[in-house]
């Protein structure tokens with residue numbers, strides 16, 4: 001029996017109500033007055049963007065007497081990304097940053113201010129003046145609630161421009177017809193019904209997939225649905241081996257303590273009370289790029305210099321004073337009091353690196369158009385932006401504050417391009433039975449009555465454990481081989497996944513099992529790509545290949561999923577326009 005399906009026709013569909021999705025939808029609706037709908041599995045303002053604390057980077061030069069420039073910002077981004085970022089994209093990111101931040105200000109975003117009323121800025125890891133000379137204040141912030149404010153601001157814009165919202169709808173498939181996108185299939189979580197959104201253009205802005213790991217700063221909803229759905233339809237995933245471990249997650253919990261704490265003057269200390277970053281990065285110290293600091297912490301822990309012999313070091317903010325902490329880092333103070341029962345004004349915070357950000361994802365061009373191969377063939381009508389996409393402006397390691405910037409710069413660019421495309425395109429026909437595969441998958445999960453099936457949670461726990469153990473800050477061929485075998489085994493076991501709730505209404509069991517399938521796809525691509533890249537660059541550190549190898553590996557990875565579950569690779573050159581690769585010194 002075919003399931004009940006409701007059909008909708010729209011000019012443009014945006015999947016995801018985070019910063020990237022809402023930026024795109026707002027510009028789409030404003031510029032061409034198109035019928036635009038956002039589908040989001042969460043109520044939009046609950047998206048992970050709302051948790052971003054530290055700030056958004058732009059070279060306003062509001063505070064430092066030497067000022068700032070987009071070229072310094074570009075240099076820092078390229079260097080921070082270990083020269084893998086596409087420099088044409090980074091130039092767009094850093095040039096448009098300034099205009100975008102003022103545009104946000106004009107939309108009403110309540111930035112923190114300098115005493116004379118300009119947008120306040122603070123230091124962040126890897127941000128310098130004069131091409132690496134000294135730290136610069138580049139992060140624009142609204143206390144430690146910058147992402148929350150961005151999300152609210154764009155949500156207001158969407159409401160103003162009559163964007164339609166389908167909240168708590170889970171996209172379960174993308175409808176492709178040859179190389180053209182025709183729409184999206186979604187499950188209405190409340191009713192359990194399927195909805196087919198037939199559209200001229202579709203944007204994926206589904207965020208990250210840190211939930212592959214056990215210790216992560218990412219919300220439980222960050223399960224890589226967008227990359228997985230497209231991967232299953234033949235779109236490659238780019239640079240998946242590069243996953244960022246943020247140096248300062250709360251010990252054992254992974255909850256993020258923003259780099260803003262170090263930006264304001266906090267320092268890392270080992271069990272001897274030593275400010276150890278002075279040894280690893282004599283110039284930038286605690287504000288070296290994240291990959292450098294995360295490796296330094298792991299090295300200290302390995303050398304037995306964790307606090308009380310345990311797996312953490314201290315983030316010491318006791319030198320900042322109560323006023324700075326309460327005014328500029330109120331949420332951080334709240335987190336540490338709530339989750340650890342300690343007051344950061346007087347007691348150091350126990351931290352360990354936490355899986356934080358996907359540099360890799362769905363390959364796109366500078367207008368957010370999804371690319372199908374190394375030649376740059378475009379999937380017509382299909383777009384991606386935000387953390388699920390890979391433009392690539394972050395290369396092998398993202399600088400703090402550059403993700404919020406990526407969302408607004410490339411969210412806007414994608415929205416504007418989609419508006420133009422959808423205004424001129426016809427909607428085309430849907431392929432026959434577009435719902436068939438996804439409906440069969442959901443029905444298989446829901447109706448699996450076999451005794452032998454396993455619960456999603458069991459498989460998920462095993463995946464997260466192996467990813468955190470073997471695909472972390474330091475990696476070896478042996479570890480990655482083991483992880484690959486384990487993920488393949490879990491993918492086989494997943495085919496027989498079982499849930500207890502057989503009903504239709506608000507079946508979160510079903511949703512979680514579906515999301516686990518997406519995470520397993522992302523893990524498969526990540527592990528395979530990491531095993532394949534036999535060098536160390538940015539966040540991808542191979543102990544058996546400790547050097548960066550520009551002769552062989554100054555190139556992007558494209559991973560394709562093949563029918564027998566193998567991953568096949570192709571490569572794409574890096575765009576280098578201004579800065580030739582150099583050794584990174586911090």
Ligand SMILES: Cc1cc2nc3c(=O)[nH]c(=O)nc-3n(C[C@H](O)[C@H](O)[C@H](O)COP(=O)(O)OP(=O)(O)OC[C@H]3O[C@@H](n4cnc5c(N)ncnc54)[C@H](O)[C@@H]3O)c2cc1C
Pocket residue numbers: 015016017018019020021039040041042043044047048049050051052053054055056146147169170171172205206207208217218219221222225226256258356357385386387388400401402403404405407
């Ligand atoms: C704790 C934390 C702090 C951070 N701090 C900073 C910072 O200070 N500065 C900075 O630059 N970056 C920061 N980052 C990174 C940055 O916040 C994220 O990379 C960024 O917000 C991602 O935005 P997004 O729009 O791509 O996705 P998200 O904001 O994650 O939104 C994803 C959206 O997709 C929807 N979705 C997902 N799957 C589906 C599906 N199958 N069907 C329908 N909808 C779906 C969700 O409902 C959600 O609306 C931080 C990240 C974390 C986790």
